[in-house]
Amino acid sequence: MLSTLRSLGALALLLVASPLVAQVTAIKAGRLVDTEHGTVATNQIVIIRDGKIDAVGPSLAIPAGAKVIDLSGMTVLPGLIDSHTHEADGVLPDFNGDPRSVLFHTSSEVVLAAIPSVKSTLMAGFTTVRDLGTYRALNDVALRDAIARGVIPGPRMYVAGAYITITGGAGAMTGVSPDVQLPWDMRFGEANSPEEVRQKVRLLVAQGVNVIKVLSSGAVLTHGSNTKSQEFTPEELTAAVQEAHSFGLKVAAHAHSAEGIKNAVRAGVASIEHGTYLDDEGIRLMKEHGTFLSATLDVHDCITSAPNTPADFLEHNRGIADIHYSGFKKAVQAGVKIAFSTDVPVCPYANAGKEFAYMVKNGMTPMQAIQAATMGGAELIGVLDKVGSISKGKLADIIAVSGDPTKDVTQLERVLFVMKDGKVFKTPDAVPTTTN
Numbered sequence: 001m002l003s004t005l006r007s008l009g010a011l012a013l014l015l016v017a018s019p020l021v022a023q024v025t026a027i028k029a030g031r032l033v034d035t036e037h038g039t040v041a042t043n044q045i046v047i048i049r050d051g052k053i054d055a056v057g058p059s060l061a062i063p064a065g066a067k068v069i070d071l072s073g074m075t076v077l078p079g080l081i082d083s084h085t086h087e088a089d090g091v092l093p094d095f096n097g098d099p100r101s102v103l104f105h106t107s108s109e110v111v112l113a114a115i116p117s118v119k120s121t122l123m124a125g126f127t128t129v130r131d132l133g134t135y136r137a138l139n140d141v142a143l144r145d146a147i148a149r150g151v152i153p154g155p156r157m158y159v160a161g162a163y164i165t166i167t168g169g170a171g172a173m174t175g176v177s178p179d180v181q182l183p184w185d186m187r188f189g190e191a192n193s194p195e196e197v198r199q200k201v202r203l204l205v206a207q208g209v210n211v212i213k214v215l216s217s218g219a220v221l222t223h224g225s226n227t228k229s230q231e232f233t234p235e236e237l238t239a240a241v242q243e244a245h246s247f248g249l250k251v252a253a254h255a256h257s258a259e260g261i262k263n264a265v266r267a268g269v270a271s272i273e274h275g276t277y278l279d280d281e282g283i284r285l286m287k288e289h290g291t292f293l294s295a296t297l298d299v300h301d302c303i304t305s306a307p308n309t310p311a312d313f314l315e316h317n318r319g320i321a322d323i324h325y326s327g328f329k330k331a332v333q334a335g336v337k338i339a340f341s342t343d344v345p346v347c348p349y350a351n352a353g354k355e356f357a358y359m360v361k362n363g364m365t366p367m368q369a370i371q372a373a374t375m376g377g378a379e380l381i382g383v384l385d386k387v388g389s390i391s392k393g394k395l396a397d398i399i400a401v402s403g404d405p406t407k408d409v410t411q412l413e414r415v416l417f418v419m420k421d422g423k424v425f426k427t428p429d430a431v432p433t434t435t436n
Helices: 002-020 099-104 107-123 139-148 194-206 234-246 258-267 280-289 299-305 311-317 321-334 349-361 366-381 409-413
Strands: 024-034 039-049 052-057 067-078 080-085 126-131 156-159 211-215 250-255 271-274 292-294 398-401 417-420 423-426 433-435
Touching: 039 067, 067 366, 067 417, 080 292, 080 349, 080 366, 107 126, 107 139, 107 349, 107 417, 107 423, 126 139, 126 366, 139 156, 194 211, 194 234, 211 234, 234 250, 234 258, 250 258, 258 271, 258 280, 280 321, 292 366, 299 311, 299 321, 321 349, 349 366, 349 409, 366 409
Parallel strands: 024 067, 080 126, 126 156, 211 250, 250 271, 271 292
Antiparallel strands: 024 039, 039 052, 067 398, 067 433, 398 417, 417 423
């Protein structure tokens, strides 16, 4: 009996210890983009252990029993980061370009429609996103958590929960009859004083959001709006930043108008979203405060080319693209911090990589654009210790393309290999996987 108990005890110890056995993968990278230093190394080995990068170098010994993925004919990069998305709005089958189409669907229908959307984002090479608001409040929180639990495939999400905006302001569900009572989740973030702004921040914090989104000017894609307006007052913006900071959160500010941009920067927001009418004083202030520009350059062409864009949205967008591009160029030249951002699904989720070409056409080098989508996004979100580069200790978020994106940035529109947290989600058939 004693012998049997000892055997069972030994077996129990073995079972307890077995989960500690590391899962090891080795990637052979023909070219590897070092986003920390802005260089490209050749013939590198990346060792991944339990979902994290364990070592990177040119002549590393591959551990016995490791799974080996041969990307020696490809360029390997860190997983991309999109700092301005709207994943949780999804794309409903009857979407006609008008936000009011959401009124024909329940919150559950909307978030379920986002399941293929987040998969498209991941397959496009974006392993991390900052999701900046949804018409149905808190859908993004549910989506983030489902992805984190492994229920559905998608990027790692850092979410805002809802738009904080004035009554009838940018991001609000406008254009409906005044006697229509909107559901609670379409007016969750409405605020009209510094005190109300603080209350909305507190409500969102209680729901577990990662970032606060405020709207400092009118919007292109809001009925009855004016992109040159200022909506929240400086006092309201300051209240949002102070309250968010008290909970350790950053604030992103939608701002098209020059004054809306400057009001938000002076209040201490972490990023300006869009920044369409950014002027020289705004650029100076952003440099002074270390504020990121999250520009979303590709949206203008997508708005004009979409078959069902409402007429007033087309009018809002008319003539502003060149102004936007010019301000972006000046910001790049001045050394303003830039975070890669798309505003999907204004453009389709699967086409998020097209933003790179707009950034390069308007003043950035391919390497600068890549760094904006890796180190820049990681710094803005506050996760440089986790993602943004292929470095020891960081999460194994790795993508690959066939050509060299530091010479032809459009290669990033055709991502062929995607790994997130050490798990492969996409790989071309021609890539051999063996065991060492």
